[in-house]
Amino acid sequence: MSLADTSSTFNKTPYLRRSALIGLALAVVLIVALAAGLRFGMLLLVGLGFGIVLEGFRFGFAGPWRALILRRDVTGVLAQLLAIGIVAVVAIPLLSSQDGVLVGAHAPIGWAMLGGAFVFGIAMQVVLGCGSGTLVNAGSGNPVGLLALPFFAIGSFAGAFHLIWWTDLGTLQPLVLSGATGLGVTLALLAALALVLLLIAAPGSRKLPARLWLAACAIALLAIGNLVIAGQPWGVVYGLGLWAAKGAVALGADLSGSAFWMADANALRLGQSIFTDVTSLTNIGIIGGAAIVAVWRVGGLSARLPRLPARAWLAVIAAGFLMGYSSRLAFGCNVGAFFSGISTGSLHGWAWFVMAFLGAMIGVRLRPALGLEPKP
Incomplete structure (x- = not known):
């Protein structure tokens, strides 16, 4: 049998293809565990879980925000709040009892943080993907996600370089x-926001479908696992910036002028493998998990290149960079600031949500003008 015949048989046999996918994923996890340590192998496994759930259950952040803004469909945002609430029930007491062992996604509120969240909200709607969404889109072969991702990483690196200023x-x-008390206040705020959403919801969009119930619970369990294994909450932005920083150093860049990248912990990570960086591992896992689902479904990464005008592709590049830059100033994206911030008791997560949602209201209306979708 020729190589072409073997490939054809493989693609036409879902059982073989799916068995190979599972085997490959577990082999990579095992290799990382043996090379870097069990903890890092487990984090890669958690990342794969994130990617599988996000892509497999169509659970995200940018899309549900768009649905709420344009159609008053609240189901996706309600699922986000449910997942955050589940994590908070475990994370806030755990952080209080394990002070110094576990850390939360706690960050200050400031002008740069507020402005960064606002810009991020605009940019994520332009590319229709937040931090985790861009990883998922790239992993599943979406051309817009594939183009936005490297510029997101470059923007995160640049934002970190200028962060102190x-x-x-x-x-x-x-x-x-x-x-x-903190847990009670957090749950009360989540419940109040959910009630407001239910009051403004379009008819027929108040009931959470089973798919989103399952996805919210699965994401929450994975986020709790990430906190316990990594010692810190689920995040995205730092890992992407680290990849770009490593690339810059490899090309001969001098980062000594950046207080952020020369801080002891960050300088140490620059010299280490990305397979010992907890955020990098979950990011890699998300990309891989999304790819697994895409191949599992249709046998390959078969997304077609959309027919978009040049200004649309330029907008994707600019928005990708701005997402990275602004999320670094805002101390996270929908994952690190909104999801992990609120679920670990940080008030900056609430401030981030307000500003990013205001930006998203602008971003959804920019897409037609940029040629990313037909004008209404």
């Missing part, structure tokens, strides 16, 4: 809701 414009100390 921006934060010097003025920030507050991190404000954290901790202990039983």
Whole structure:
């Protein structure tokens, strides 16, 4: 049998293809565990879980926000709030009892943080993908996601390079809701927001479908696992910036002028393998998990190149860079700031949500003007 015949048989046999996918994924996890340590292999496995759930259940952030803005479909955002609430029930008490062992996604509120969240909200709707969404889109073979991802990484690196200058414009100390009281306030705020959404929901969009119930619970369990294994909450932005920083160093760039990249912990990571960086591992896992689902479904990454005008592709590049840059200033994206921030009691997560949602309201209306979708 020729190589072409073997390939054809493989593609036409779902059982063989899917068995090979599972075997390959587990082999990579095992290799990482043996080379870097069990903890890092487990984190890659968690990342694969994130990617499989996000792509397999169509659970995301940018799309549901768009649905809420344009159609008053609240189901996707309600699922996000449910997942955040489940994580909060475990994470906030755990952080209070394991102070110094586990850390939350706690960050200060300041001008740069607020402005960064607003810009991120605009940009993520332009590419129709947040931090995790861009990883998922790239992993599943979406051409827009594939183009946006490297510029997201470059933007994250650049934002980190300039971060200290921006934060010097003025920030507050991190404000954290901790202990039983903090958990009660967080759950009350989530419930209040859910009630508002239900009141404004379009008819027929108040009931959460089973798919989203399952996805919210699965994402919450994976996020809790990430917190326990990594010692920190689920994040995206830092890992992407680190990849670009490593690339810059490999090309001969001098990062000594950046207080961020020369900080002891970050300088150490620049010299280490990305397979020992917890955020990089889950990011890689998300890409891989999304790819597994895409190949599982249709036998390959078969997304077609959309017929878009040149200005649309330029907009994707610019938006990708701005997402990376602005999310670094905002101390995270929908995952690191909104999801992980709120679920670990950080008030900056709530401030991030307000500003990013305001930006998203602008971003959804920019897409037709940029040629990314037909004008209404």
